[in-house]
Amino acid sequence: MTERATQRPKDFVKPAHWSSEPAPAPVPPKNEPDPRGLSPTRYGDWEQNGIAIDF
Structure with missing residues (x-):
């Protein structure tokens, strides 16, 4: 077993763009109403031309 x-070599x-600071805390999502109805990210289905599709 290897x-x-x-440790790094x-x-x-x-690289210059690396930092030692921790990642920023995630921003909570905005709770905006979906103008076209139910939110596909919440319910898992996307509606296109009257047909519900899943990815």
């Missing part, structure tokens, strides 16, 4: 690497250079 041991898991726990000595020649590793951190």
Whole structure:
């Protein structure tokens, strides 16, 4: 069994766009009414030309 690497190689250079700060907290979704009816992200179905479709 191969041991898991726990440290980066000595020649590793951190890219300039990497930061050591934690990821920002997620923003809660806006609770806006759906102008076309039921929200497909809540109910799981999309309606197109009167037909409910699932992805």
